[in-house]
Amino acid sequence: MAKSSPKKTPMREQPPKERIKNYNEVPFGYSPEEAVIEAERCIKCKKPSCIEGCPVEIDIQGFIALIAEKKFKEGISLLKKKNILPALSGRVCPQETQCEQKCVLGVKNEPVAIGRLERFLADWEREKGEIEVPPIPEWTGKKVAVVGSGPSGITVAADLAQTGHKVDLFEALHQPGGVLTYGIPEFRLPKAIVLKEIDSLKKMGVNIYLNSVIGQIKSLNELLKEYDAVFLGTGAGLPWFLEVPGENLNGIYSSNEYLTRSNLMKAYLFPKYKTPVIKGKRVATVGGGNVAMDCARTALRLGAEKSIIIYRRSRTEMPARSEEVHHAEEEGVIFQFLSNPCAFIGDKNNWVREVECVRMKLGDPDASGRRKPVPIPDANFRMPIDLAIIAIGNSPNPLIPSTTPELQLNKNTSVVINPANGRTSIKGVFAGGDIVRGGATVILAMGDGRIASKGINEYLQTGIW
Amino acid sequence: MVKIIEKEQIVPNIHCCVVESPEIAQKVLPGQFVIVIPDEYCERIPITISDWDAVKGTVTIIFLEVGTTTQRLAELKAGDEIYSFTGPLGKPFEIDNYGTVALVGGCYGIGSIYSVLRALKEKGNKVVVYSEARSKFLLYWNKKLEEIADEVRYSTVDGSIGTKGHSHDRLEADLKAGTMYNRVIGIGCTYMMYLISQATRPYRIKTIVSMNTVMIDGTGMCGACRLVVDGKTKFACVDGPHFDGHLIDWDIVLSRRKIYLEEEILSQERQ
Structure with missing residues (x-):
């Protein structure tokens, strides 16, 4: 075997200047040859630590070894034992703080590109045609309602269908997928891939009810009368605003609104699709997470001349995935670090025209372990803008909690669960994902779903709460 | 998808549409609304539920034809289907004896x-x-x-x-x-x-x-x-x-x- 490279096998991608003019996915993914070369970089540790970094405990070394042997079919089967949505997690997981962070190659060189290999297997299977659906055992006689068809709900639905329970999945919007559909842009996660994954659920016998807002059309207690268990995966559907003067001017969106218009409602295809989105020339996105990167990059594709990220800390503290930051920079997104908006200034027609920011410096680490931004007095500055997007996070959606007083919440309104099994304070009700965590990641939500489905299985078998 | 049972332009530009939606008809309270998408290209628009019949399982909406999406909705006829019809949403009207x-x-x-x-x-x-x-x-x-x-x-x-x-x-x-x-x-x-x-x-x-x-x-x-x-x-x-x-x-x-x-x-x- 040739001496392997100290660096990851690069993934070919659309050149930045071209891609900001379209909505197509940025990276092309590995060819089989590239995947094999990358898989051969794995040194097959006796005690693989990569798996410890994976919230859903994928047999990473196992599937990589199968890729190296060109056994792609066996590889995808092994991968899917723990992760039914590899096409998604290969694209959106923060591998650099999970599996790849634990890879021993990473000590001296670059770790194995685990995420890219995961994506390769999933794409290989999908492009070949039929996606393999796991065998479904005979019906156990139990019925489970899953509320929300985002990453946690999909995981629970798939796991429980595989154990033979009848699963009904409820979605508030007119398309399934939750944040995968309304939030993450097409150029990062093509919607055709999300729909394929959802199709697999249907093939497994899961009934999907769209346009169904639980808490309104049916209460949680009504669901409990019809079902043996309920899983709540309703996500972080309540956007935070900065609560500064001028924030209700025209031309200021929450990231949820901006991305929902653009992704779910396909405003980038306006006027064929009838939902409009404001196309700013100078767009400021406030925040440093993946959602902020998605907004800033969407703005470029919608024709912004300048797309600026305003973040109150510095580059090191940004919670976004490193690949997203890298892509945003390549595409020409401007980063205005150590700055925090304190006011928006409008014109006579109430349209935003300027943002005023406080300059910050970094102080001591706060509860999150990141250095806390501290305002510098008398150093405010203004920037001309015609669109602002607030991407500073979300609280759990309040619809079900507000109509279910007996559901125990903590002070930031998230649902309290037992982290070992996903149980809430109500018998038969489980929860996971962003309704528990606030705004977190797709893979953590999938991990929660995995824990909750085990918890649900245990409860349905024993009947003990 | 919900089916339109009756559809009428009751006065110029204002339309009354009765749809089949037994679940909403069971659940709705005065003052609540639905979000409607007439066809897959249209916007999601809120429309108040004006009336309903829990026995027949129907819901009545009244809307003003004001923009593209309401025009599309107005074009639909009895027997047609509405792409998406979600509700009841919002809080019901607070109703008490006020005098x-x-x-x-x-x-x-x-x-x-x-x-x-x-x-x-x-x-x-x-x-x-x-x-x-x-x-x-x-x-x-x-x-x-x-x-x-x-x-x-x-x-x-x-x-x-x-x-x-x-x-x-x-x-x-x-x-x-x-x-x-x-x-x-x-x-x-x-x-x-x-x-x-x-x-x-x-x-x-x-x-x-x-x-x-x-x-x-x-x-x-x-x-x-x-x-x-x-x-x-x-x-x-x-x-x-x-x-x-x-x-x-x-x-x-x-x-x-x-x-x-x-x-x-x-x-x-x-x-």
Whole structure:
């Protein structure tokens, strides 16, 4: 075997200047040859630590070894034992703080590109045609309602269908997928891939009810009368605003609104699709997470001349995935670090025209372990803008909690669960994902779903709460 | 997908549509709304549920043809299907025995007040309905309202029936003349609700209006419908849509309604 490279096998991608003019996915993914070369970089540790970094405990070394042997079919089967949505997690997981962070190659060189290999297997299977659906055992006689068809709900639905329970999945919007559909842009996660994954659920016998807002059309207690268990995966559907003067001017969106218009409602295809989105020339996105990167990059594709990220800390503290930051920079997104908006200034027609920011410096680490931004007095500055997007996070959606007083919440309104099994304070009700965590990641939500489905299985078998 | 059972243009530009939706019909309470997408290309738009029949499993909506999406909805006929129909959303109207209530409706709001009227009467209120239109031929559901209300007072801009002018003029004149209301409720276009709130403010009569802001998901997720009430940001979809008209920051509401005027024209291009 040739001496392997100290660096990851690069993934070919659309050149930045071209891609900001379209909505197509940025990276092309590995060819089989590239995947094999990358898989051969794995040194097959006796005690693989990569798996410890994976919230859903994928047999990473196992599937990589199968890729190296060109056994792609066996590889995808092994991968899917723990992760039914590899096409998604290969694209959106923060591998650099999970599996790849634990890879021993990473000590001296670059770790194995685990995420890219995961994506390769999933794409290989999908492009070949039929996606393999796991065998479904005979019906156990139990019925489970899953509320929300985002990453946690999909995981629970798939796991429980595989154990033979009848699963009904409820979605508030007119398309399934939750944040995968309304939030993450097409150029990062093509919607055709999300729909394929959802199709697999249907093939497994899961009934999907769209346009169904639980808490309104049916209460949680009504669901409990019809079902043996309920899983709540309703996500972080309540956007935070900065609560500064001028924030209700025209031309200021929450990231949820901006991305929902653009992704779910396909405003980038306006006027064929009838939902409009404001196309700013100078767009400021406030925040440093993946959602902020998605907004800033969407703005470029919608024709912004300048797309600026305003973040109150510095580059090191940004919670976004490193690949997203890298892509945003390549595409020409401007980063205005150590700055925090304190006011928006409008014109006579109430349209935003300027943002005023406080300059910050970094102080001591706060509860999150990141250095806390501290305002510098008398150093405010203004920037001309015609669109602002607030991407500073979300609280759990309040619809079900507000109509279910007996559901125990903590002070930031998230649902309290037992982290070992996903149980809430109500018998038969489980929860996971962003309704528990606030705004977190797709893979953590999938991990929660995995824990909750085990918890649900245990409860349905024993009947003990 | 829901099936349209009946569809009629009841007066020019205002349509009444009865759809099959047993689950919503079982669950809806006065003042709640649905989010409708007529076909897969259209916007998600909120429409108040005007009436329903839990036994037949039907829901009635009244809407004004005002832009591209409502035009598409107006084009659909009995037997056609609506792509997406989600509800009931929003908080129901708070209904109690207040005493004497003025219930003001204009435009699509004449339809919206019907279920509120029924509920107010069930609670034993005396209800005076104010129904407004530009002209006599644009008023509808007169008989339905007259059957339940203690009195219906009409106003038309051209004076073809009732008092000449708007309903807020009529309400203001009545208040000036000494009519006492314990509560005023207004549903209709934004400007009309603003004027009604202005009319009752000097008399300190609690005035509730139903905000018809732009919405997308209707579940509190996007914040498109935000408004400022009593100095705090509220979401019309989940905190409302009913708010105290005297506490609303109307400047923000009125200016946010104009955000997409240009796009509304562009969206008329058929592609």
